[in-house]
Structures are given as C-alpha cells and as structure tokens.
Amino acid sequence: MARSVAGPEIERLIQLLARLPGLGPRSARRAALHLIKKREQLLQPLGEAMQVACERVMVCDNCGNIDTANPCTLCCDTSRDNSILVVVEDVSDLWALERAGALNARYHVLGGVLSPLDGVRPEHLNLDKLVMRAADTSVTEVILALSATVDGQTTAHYVTELLSHCDVNVTKLAHGVPVGGELDYLDEGTLSAAIKQRTRF
Amino acid sequence: MARSVAGPEIERLIQLLARLPGLGPRSARRAALHLIKKREQLLQPLGEAMQVACERVMVCDNCGNIDTANPCTLCCDTSRDNSILVVVEDVSDLWALERAGALNARYHVLGGVLSPLDGVRPEHLNLDKLVMRAADTSVTEVILALSATVDGQTTAHYVTELLSHCDVNVTKLAHGVPVGGELDYLDEGTLSAAIKQRTRF
Structure with a gap:
C-alpha cells in the first residue's frame, strides 16, 4: 500500500497472513477483512486455536509425525x-x-x-531411526x-541400500495412469511405465 | 479426513483456516502444516496479531472505516x-x-x-450519517x-435522491475501457459506454 490506511496492527495481520501458502498480498487483505468482520465467529477462535497449537503441537520422536501427543x-x-x-x-x-x-x-516421516x-544430505533426514525401526523383527515390509x-x-x-542388511522387503508405489486420468494428457514416461507394469484384466 | 490422524487441536486449526476466503479444505491443511513448521516465525506472531486485532480493531463512527483508532x-x-x-x-x-x-x-463506507x-434495505446501510456529513457546508462534491x-x-x-436537497455535486466513476484492456475481450455494455463518454485526445 502506498499510504497506510489502517492501523499498524491491521497491516501486520495482513503481512503475516500473506506469508501463508496459497495467499498473496491481495487475498491476505481480503482474508484480514473477512476475519475482522467475523470477529466472534472466526478471528477470536482462530487466534486461540493458533496459540493452543503453538503450545501443544510436537513432533513424534518415534515416526516424525506432528501431533499433540508424543508418541x-x-x-x-x-x-x-x-x-x-x-x-x-x-x-x-x-x-x-x-x-x-x-x-x-505404521509410518515413518523422513522430513x-x-x-x-x-544441500540436503543423509544426516539431515530422519534415517537412523528408520534403520532402527526396520531392524525390529516384527517389521516385514518397508513401503x-x-x-x-x-x-x-x-x-x-539410498534408503534401499541402507536397509539392505535388514530382513525386510523394500517395495515402492506403482507407477501408472492416475485414476480418472485421460491417456491423451499423460506424459510419455508415465505411459511407458503403465505399459511395462500392466496387470491382468 | 476419514480417520483422525492428528490431535483435535490441529484438526480445529485446519477447520478454522478453511473458512478464510481463498483457502479450501486442502489448502487449509497445507497452511496449517506450514504454520506448525514455522512455529516461532509465523504461527506464534500470527496468533498474537489476531488477538491484538480482535481486541483493538473497531469501526470508525464517522466514516465506517476499520481501524485501531476512532475516529x-x-x-x-x-x-x-x-x-x-x-x-x-x-x-x-x-x-x-x-x-x-x-x-x-474523505471517505464514507456504506457497509x-x-x-x-x-433483503438489504436502506435502514441497513450507513446512510443517515452520510446525509449528515454531506449537509456540512465544507463538502462540495460527493463521488x-x-x-x-x-x-x-x-x-x-437512491443516494442521489437522498442528497438532492443538499448543496453538493453528486458524481460517479467513469465507465470505459480498463487500462491495459483489449477491446476484443470487452463486453458490449462497456464498449458502448466508452464510445458515449469519449474524450478529446
């Protein structure tokens, strides 16, 4: 904004909202106005929900998931x-x-x-814990x-190499035509993979 | 979500974020994750900014604008x-x-x-105050x-009728071709208006 038309508190709210993914400076302004108009129904509960999340959300030490409980x-x-x-x-x-x-x-989040x-190298990922979990005798497959x-x-x-000494089957997701997808719009790589990995009808 | 994968606090944050204009259920989930990952830089300040806005933002009694001061x-x-x-x-x-x-x-927000x-009738709009302000001798034009x-x-x-006994010129914005607009894409109404209200080059 060329000139400040609203108090610094409103400007700050707009600036912070604009940093959310999916909102730009213009839609952040719309969102801020919407919030201010629905003060009791939205602005206040959302502010409180954010503070609660800020205090209580943590990363699970076991799998790397985000939750309010650990594990x-x-x-x-x-x-x-x-x-x-x-x-x-x-x-x-x-x-x-x-x-x-x-x-x-069960899941394991690499991060x-x-x-x-x-510059993301193996030591930046949650890999040690994965090897430890995969070594557990109850685990038979890692997808x-x-x-x-x-x-x-x-x-x-890299993960497959890392797990080579564990007694687990390492599998990956199938490549192919997305459900609802039209062949006409698909790239050559996907079509080749779908042909190669065709299954009995 | 079919099953609850995260604590109720996270679910509530997602649900409230999804009520912002410009965010749907899916982008609200993305926004919530982004907020949780940037706890210190974004989640905490945004929660605080919302609470400050909630407490301090008010509607100006004079013009209907939103600000942290009144007037x-x-x-x-x-x-x-x-x-x-x-x-x-x-x-x-x-x-x-x-x-x-x-x-x-100066501005006047009708609301x-x-x-x-x-079902929006004249008594729902900020019209009495407008007539009062327009009656002030310093005001010569109402746009x-x-x-x-x-x-x-x-x-x-309706507003023009209402102000007919006030000693002010009532004007309206010009209709015409938007700056940067191509004629080919414009509707007939806009083109007719632009021709009728043509100005000397």
Missing part, C-alpha cells in the same frame, strides 16, 4: 499393522495416504528428500511412498 | 481535502482506492448496497464510487 496417535494406535512401515517425505504425504485410507500400517542442489521426482527416487535408492 | 486515521488526517466525500460500498473498496492513490479526500433479493452492478447502480440512484 503420536498413529504410533499409539494398537489396531495398526506393525509389520508394514510406510516411508514418506513429509507429514502432508502421511495425511494424504491416511485420507486415501488404503492401508492401516525431506536427499537433494545435493539444496517407500516417495515422490516420483529425481530427488525422491534418489532417496528411495 | 480512524483517514478521518484524523488533516492533509485531506474536506470538500470531497467518496462513497464506497465496503472497506475493501476504500483500500483499493487508497492503493490507486488517485485522490486525497453494503441495496439489494431487495438479499459515488459504487460497483457497476445492478445493486450498485440502484444504490447510487
């Missing part, structure tokens, strides 16, 4: 299959897999992928649910 | 031209005009436009900076 809800869930360990890059990937509800296993360009990017696949190879 | 910064600004009063629908419109920096006048379908929609124009006509 987290998933690690404490006795109904989950202890024999399968799903390795993910980030908590958001864990949430995505849980939304899909495709499996009822990133190896990336020489960004590498990592992104199909260069960095994700490099990390997958 | 607001704009009403107290002695460098502004007292003879021009710009009537806007909402605080966001006031901010937009201030960003443009096209004029240095909405007349809309029979939505109706209202949206070019049916409701906006209905409101403009």
Whole structure:
C-alpha cells in the first residue's frame, strides 16, 4: 500500500497472513477483512486455536509425525499393522495416504528428500531411526511412498541400500495412469511405465 | 479426513483456516502444516496479531472505516481535502482506492448496497450519517464510487435522491475501457459506454 490506511496492527495481520501458502498480498487483505468482520465467529477462535497449537503441537520422536501427543496417535494406535512401515517425505504425504485410507500400517516421516542442489544430505533426514525401526523383527515390509521426482527416487535408492542388511522387503508405489486420468494428457514416461507394469484384466 | 490422524487441536486449526476466503479444505491443511513448521516465525506472531486485532480493531463512527483508532486515521488526517466525500460500498473498496492513490479526500463506507433479493434495505446501510456529513457546508462534491452492478447502480440512484436537497455535486466513476484492456475481450455494455463518454485526445 502506498499510504497506510489502517492501523499498524491491521497491516501486520495482513503481512503475516500473506506469508501463508496459497495467499498473496491481495487475498491476505481480503482474508484480514473477512476475519475482522467475523470477529466472534472466526478471528477470536482462530487466534486461540493458533496459540493452543503453538503450545501443544510436537513432533513424534518415534515416526516424525506432528501431533499433540508424543508418541503420536498413529504410533499409539494398537489396531495398526506393525509389520508394514510406510516411508514418506513429509507429514502432508502421511495425511494424504491416511485420507486415501488404503492401508492401516505404521509410518515413518523422513522430513525431506536427499537433494545435493539444496544441500540436503543423509544426516539431515530422519534415517537412523528408520534403520532402527526396520531392524525390529516384527517389521516385514518397508513401503517407500516417495515422490516420483529425481530427488525422491534418489532417496528411495539410498534408503534401499541402507536397509539392505535388514530382513525386510523394500517395495515402492506403482507407477501408472492416475485414476480418472485421460491417456491423451499423460506424459510419455508415465505411459511407458503403465505399459511395462500392466496387470491382468 | 476419514480417520483422525492428528490431535483435535490441529484438526480445529485446519477447520478454522478453511473458512478464510481463498483457502479450501486442502489448502487449509497445507497452511496449517506450514504454520506448525514455522512455529516461532509465523504461527506464534500470527496468533498474537489476531488477538491484538480482535481486541483493538473497531469501526470508525464517522466514516465506517476499520481501524485501531476512532475516529480512524483517514478521518484524523488533516492533509485531506474536506470538500470531497467518496462513497464506497465496503472497506475493501476504500483500500483499493487508497492503493490507486488517485485522490486525497474523505471517505464514507456504506457497509453494503441495496439489494431487495438479499433483503438489504436502506435502514441497513450507513446512510443517515452520510446525509449528515454531506449537509456540512465544507463538502462540495460527493463521488459515488459504487460497483457497476445492478445493486450498485440502484444504490447510487437512491443516494442521489437522498442528497438532492443538499448543496453538493453528486458524481460517479467513469465507465470505459480498463487500462491495459483489449477491446476484443470487452463486453458490449462497456464498449458502448466508452464510445458515449469519449474524450478529446
């Protein structure tokens, strides 16, 4: 804003909101106005929810998930299959897999992928704990649910090497046509992978 | 989410964030994770900024603007031209005009436009105060900076009637080609208006 039209408190709220992913300076201004108009219904509860989250949210020492309990809800869930360990890059990937509800296993969050360009090296990832968990006799399979990017696949190879002396099957997610996807719009790499890994109808 | 993967505090933060304009359930989850990862830099200051805004932001009794002072910064600004009063629908419109920096006048926020379908009637708008302010001898012009929609124009006509006994010139924003706009993409109404109100080159 060229000139300050509102008090510094409002400007600060707008500036902080603009740092959220998905909000830019203009939508942050809209969001701030919306918040101020819905003071009792939204602004106050959201401010309180943020302070509660700030005080109580922690990283699970066992799997790297984010929760208000340590060990987290998933690690404490006795109904989950202890024999399968799903390795993910980030908590958001864990949430995505849980939304899909495709499996009822344990997770392990690496906290990133190896990336020489960004200076992310093995010691920056939650790998020691993974080796320790995979060495547990109850674990029979480690699923590498990592992104199909260069960095994700490099990390997958590295983890596979790391787990070579553990008595576990290391598997990875299938490549193929996304459900609902049209062949016309897919890239050559995906189509080749889908052909190579075709299954009986 | 089918199953709860995170504590109720995180779920509540996500639900409240999803009610912001511009954020849906998925982007709210991304925003919540981003906030939790940047606890010191973002989550804590944003929570505090919201509580400060919640306590200190108020509506200016004079013009209807939102600020932490009453009368607001704009009403107290002695460098502004007292003879021009710009009537806007909402605080966001006031901010937009201030960003443009096209004029240095006083504002009056109506808090909405007349809309029979939505049940918005004259008594719901900040109109009495507008008549009072327009009756001040220092005011010579009232600019109706209202949206070019049916409701906006209905409101403009109503306000003009209301101010007919005041000794002020009532003006409205020009219709025409937006700066940077291509004729090819413009609707017939805008093009007709731009032709009718053509000016000397």
